[in-house]
Amino acid sequence: MIAVSLLEVKQLNLSLRTHTGLAHILKDVSLRVEAGERVALVGETGCGKSLTLKAILGLLEGKGLVVSGKVLFEGEEILGTPRILRLRGVQIGFIPQDPAASLNPTFSIADQLLAVVRRVRRNLPKEKAWALIKEALVEVAVPDPDRVLASYPFQLSGGLCQRVLIATALVNRPKLVLADEPGTALDVTVQAQTLRAMRHLTEKSGSSVILVTHNLGVVREFADRVYVMYAGTIVEHGPVKSVFQTPRHPYTRALLDSVPRLTGGGLPQGLDGHIPDYTSPPKGCRFRPRCAFARPECAEEQPLRQVAEGHEVACVLYAEVPRG
């Protein structure tokens, strides 16, 4: 029997029509999530992290959209199928990037949570449903759940809205949770608590997570494996330990080198330049124009090559590395 991954994204390509032309954003994005695994997707602003999640969730539509590739959930295709509609909110939970804008301002928190619960347990008696949503808030460390349940989104702080969204995404115990920058807009202390709550809950229910973030520290604290994204492409992926200890791709290294350290030692250098224009991205490696190691071969496609156990890099520098 061949083991089937919980989620498998294969060669996802995504282009969008913009006023300056067709933007080729995601290019051959492949990723895989096993049951119970916490995976991070990290990269700079505009590199396509949110679009990747939205494509998986089937939340993108419109005339100007060109998508190809496969998204398999438990081995079955969900990209562009009605199946995703049944999975979303039930088997696949979503924590969107902007908490304030993601809650409906005209309904109380209780109503919004109840609606989500009722999608799975239509006939649950009112008291039981109420107890369930209250428990869901307690689980994400909301100090006074009764007050929060009676509140409307505008009456809650950003930190509380964020926790409500996590509770909403997790209340039906989905097999997979997609979290887009949870806690980025929050204070570090609240962010730390939010991540701990998410970690604890997903461990308890055995859910898998894809966590999108631009914060490498968050990746190290939270995830088992990491995918590094640059300009719509996966440039490196592997176990967090391996990638952080021996980053291979020049972009991953530059990103890690840009992080100021708590141990001191002075400010890092940073990286010049910016993400390319997606209407005419560079051929081959998209990082080429900013890369200190660029050479003519970089204009050719660079496949992901294994450099260590479960650790792959798409860079010409590793073309001759013997397979391990």
Added chain:
Amino acid sequence: MADILLEVRDLTKEFAVGRKRVRALNGVSLGLEEGEILAVVGESGSGKTTLANLVLGIEMPTYGDILYRGTPLKTPRPLHMRRRLQYVQQNPWTTLNPRRTVFQSVALPLAVHKLTPPRLWRERVAELLHLVGLGPEFLDRYPHALSGGQRQRVAIARALAAQPEMVILDEPTSALDVSVQARVLGLLLEIQARFSLSYLFISHDLAVVRNFARRILVLYRGQVMETGPTEVVFRNPVHPYTRLLLASVPVVSEEEAALRPSWPWDAQDRLGPGEGCPFSSRCPWAQELCWRERPSLVPIQKSHLVACHFAELFVEEVSHHG
């Protein structure tokens, strides 16, 4: 010892919110030496921007004094003070007037303060842009055609145009990617050293502060919890709130993780604070005294001050033996 450029004494600011009064700043004192970088850290709502607005004269203090080179500042600030004291705002998307070109924005202080004859404005602006790493092709661009990092650079160029002595930097890089952040911060340090400027650096990023500022001041709900030389405070954070802040920083290496103080994460928040320590409701070590009485800011070592009744719990023995 260098001269004190800015001194703030017992600064308090209350806002009326409906019928209630919110104390955004509560008895804050600080001194900024000439050529020094002082970081003000604290979570959202702790009063950082309020402090900046009071120093700039955008808001009036409820009480307390603000002195510049030993002289109380007049409100509204006279023109020469508005030149010496510049401000770089929190948000790169609102900091520039969308209807002005980069040239117009940066030339404005030159005109207002009559620093350069009009025929030399373009040349001078180009020079300032060069200083912040932008080419002359940016002169006639509008803000919408700039990235976040480029906007922050223009805002810095505009502040420098006034030839200031002191700059208040309100989270100048928090909206930027790490790669860009590192560049902008590096630039700010370079400029600071070159023109021996003083910075009041507002931030919530402790890793940035560690590498950027000589001294640090930790605010919580408008009050100073701890202040001291950055290295000393990071080596021995004493106030529980400072310890919580440090314990919360997500880090990228084992060495940094080892540096973070431990924190009892599962402790529950308790009663809200009354007259006592503002942090008492979140403090796992809070005692009855902490609810009742506000601790004052006292030195535990030379220039390392802490406002905690039980500070001695966390003061590390200073070893003289090696």
